Every structure is written in structure tokens, then in C-alpha cells.
Amino acid sequence: xxxxxxxxxxxxxxxxxxxxxxxxxxxxxxxxxxxxxxxxxxxxxxxxxxxxxxxxxxxxxxxxxxxxxxxxxxxxxxxxxxxxxxxxxxxxxxxxxxxxxxxxxxxxxxxxxxxxxxxxxxxxxxxxxxxxxxxxxxxxxxxxxxxxxxxx
Amino acid sequence: xxxxxxxxxxxxxxxxxxxxxxxxxxxxxxxxxxxxxxxxxxxxxxxxxxxxxxxxxxxxxxxxxxxxxxxxxxxxxxxxxxxxxxxxxxxxxxxxxxxxxxxxxxxxxxxxxxxxxxxxxxxxxxxxxxxxxxxxxxxxxxx
Numbered sequence: 001x002x003x004x005x006x007x008x009x010x011x012x013x014x015x016x017x018x019x020x021x022x023x024x025x026x027x028x029x030x031x032x033x034x035x036x037x038x039x040x041x042x043x044x045x046x047x048x049x050x051x052x053x054x055x056x057x058x059x060x061x062x063x064x065x066x067x068x069x070x071x072x073x074x075x076x077x078x079x080x081x082x083x084x085x086x087x088x089x090x091x092x093x094x095x096x097x098x099x100x101x102x103x104x105x106x107x108x109x110x111x112x113x114x115x116x117x118x119x120x121x122x123x124x125x126x127x128x129x130x131x132x133x134x135x136x137x138x139x140x141x142x143x144x145x146x147x148x149x150x151x152x
Numbered sequence: 153x154x155x156x157x158x159x160x161x162x163x164x165x166x167x168x169x170x171x172x173x174x175x176x177x178x179x180x181x182x183x184x185x186x187x188x189x190x191x192x193x194x195x196x197x198x199x200x201x202x203x204x205x206x207x208x209x210x211x212x213x214x215x216x217x218x219x220x221x222x223x224x225x226x227x228x229x230x231x232x233x234x235x236x237x238x239x240x241x242x243x244x245x246x247x248x249x250x251x252x253x254x255x256x257x258x259x260x261x262x263x264x265x266x267x268x269x270x271x272x273x274x275x276x277x278x279x280x281x282x283x284x285x286x287x288x289x290x291x292x293x294x295x
Contacts, residue, residue: 007243008255014236016262020270021225021232029222032208036216037223039205041230042198045238049198053191062187063196069180070200076173077201078208083166091267091275095260095286096167101293103175108182123292126285133282135164 022081023090031081038077076100096134102127190241194234253294258287 025034055063076097083093102124108114116124177197184193209216217223243252264283267273275283 002242004243004246004252007239008247008252010239011236011243011256012259012262014232014239015256015259017266018229018232018236019260019263020266021229023267023271025222025225025229027222028219029217029226030212032212033217033222034226034229035208036205037226038230038233039198039201041227041232042201042234044227044231045234046195046198049191049195049238053189053195055192055195058188058192062184065180065184066188066193066196067200069177069184069193070197070202071204072173072180073177073197074201074204076170076177078204079166079170079173083163083170086163086166087161088163088167089267089273089275090271091264091273091283092279093163093167094263094267095283097170097174098257098260098290099286100171100174101178101290103171104178104182105293107175107179111179112182119292119295123289126289126292130282130285130289133278134286135161135167136276136278136282137159137161138276 019090019094022094023084026081026084031078031085034081035074035078039074092134096131099127099131102131190244191238194237194241198234250295254291257290257294260290261287 022034025037029037058066080093080097083097084090105114105116105120105124109116181193184196188196240252240256243256260283264275
């Protein structure tokens with residue numbers, strides 16, 4: 001039997017490498033094209049998943065929620081590709097967007113009336129600080145020539 | 153040459169938008185997973201992504217980029233994410249989510265290392281500190 005750590009490591013490696021593929025892809029094609037090709041990559045796996053399970057027994061409401069979740073996931077994919085396309089470093093954009101559970105916790109607090117634990121409050125505070133620090137990018141300095149030109 | 157003056161880069165708007173969309177995805181997944189198995193949810197996610205991809209294709213008037221390298225990386229992104237998710241679900245079958253989720257949440261470290269080696273990206277000291285805080289936060293929020 002394969003140890004669960006092997007599966008977890010498999011996920012870490014594939015998701016980690018994926019961050020690099022995202023940047024290499026957006027260096028070559030547009031964010032919208034990336035969304036289409038990434039979706040095609042997901043579709044490739046669909047028959048294998050369908051061999052092990054079906055959607056029978058699920059209520060229409062749950063199917064609807066799952067489909068909407070997929071759609072917003074697709075929009076999130078577009079946003080991260082657009083972010084990389086507009087010059088974000090992969091080493092900044094990937095850790096920054098991985099902070100999305102912050103938004104999930106906020107939504108669960110607002111709509112499911114869940115109360116964050118003390119530890120989760122610490123996680124939220126760290127996420128806010130991390131977001132601010134990761135997005136710190138000093139402004140390019142104006143060259144002396146341009147400054148002189150502006151004065152004139 | 154750079155100054156210490158901070159500015160709001162354009163890409164940051166998209167990163168925040170991504171956090172919102174993926175955060176909403178996490179919220180809806182939480183609701184859906186009460187009745188559906190992770191694999192069933194993954195099938196629904198894939199089907200739900202199709203209209204978005206179709207919308208993008210229509211917006212581009214069918215002029216899809218066909219750069220061979222870009223297409224390969226795009227397809228690899230989809231397959232790698234999907235397979236990684238299946239690996240994550242397989243780990244969940246044998247271990248608690250409170251152990252597996254924080255552990256797999258450290259995947260950005262690998263991206264940062266690969267970006268350092270392959271893309272020669274360099275983080276400034278503030279961003280480096282931010283990455284460490286982000287990792288701690290991801291682990292804590294995943295518990």
C-alpha cells in the first residue's frame with residue numbers, strides 16, 4: 001500500500017511545478033488562451049475520473065454549486081494568468097494568490113456564520129501582512145535626464 | 153535603478169481578483185463537499201470551467217494562440233493541477249485533512265525555488281519575508 005506521504009508529495013511537486021508552467025506559458029501566449037488550454041488539460045483527465053465515479057445520487061442544487069464553483073475557478077485561473085502576463089514574478093504571484101483561503105474564511109464567516117478560531121485569526125493577520133510584503137515593489141527611479149526635462 | 157517609494161503595480165489588481173475568485177471557489181467547494189465526494193466535485197469543477205473557456209474563445213473571436221511552447225505549458229498546467237488534486241484526494245483517504253492540507257499548502261516554496269533557478273527571478277528582502285509569512289499563514293489557515 002502506498003503511504004499517504006507519497007500522494008501528498010506528488011501533489012506538492014505537481015502544484016509547485018505548475019506555478020513555473022503558468023509563467024512559462026504566459027510568456028508565450030495570452031492569459032485568455034492559457035485559460036482555454038488549461039481547461040483542455042483538465043478535460044483530458046475527465047474520462048479517467050468518470051471511470052471511478054459518477055454524478056448519480058447528487059441533487060440538482062449540489063450539481064449547480066459544483067458547476068458554479070468550476071466557473072469561478074476558471075475566472076480565478078484567468079486572473080492569475082493576467083497577473084503573470086502583466087509582469088508579476090512567478091515567485092511573488094504564486095505565494096500571493098495561494099492566500100485565497102483568507103477570502104474563503106471571510107465568506108464562511110459572513111454567510112455560514114462560522115467563527116474563526118484564535119489560530120485562524122493569527123493566520124488571517126499573517127496573510128494580510130504577507131500580502132502587503134509580497135506586493136512590495138519599489139517604484140522605478142526617474143532618470144536625471146527626465147527630471148531635468150520635467151523642470152524645463 | 154529603483155527607489156524605495158512603493159507603487160501599486162497593475163498585476164496586483166489581477167492577483168487580488170484571483171484571490172477573490174479562488175476564495176469564492178473554496179467557499180462553494182465547502183458547501184458542495186457536504187454532499188459530493190472530492191472526485192465528483194472535481195468532475196463538476198472541470199465541467200463548470202468549460203463555459204468560461206468557451207466565453208474566452210468567443211471573446212477572442214476564435215483566434216486562439218497556437219504557439220507550440222505556450223500550448224504545451226497550458227495543457228501541462230491543466231494536467232498537473234488535475235493530477236496533483238487527485239494525489240491530494242488520495243492522501244486524504246489515509247490521513248486527516250488537518251495534516252494533509254497544511255502540508256500540501258507549502259507547494260509555493262517549490263515554485264519559488266524553480267523560479268529562482270529556471271527563470272532567474274530574485275525577490276527583495278521584504279518580499280522574501282512576505283513569502284515566509286505567506287507560508288505560515290497558508291499552513292495555519294489550512295488546519
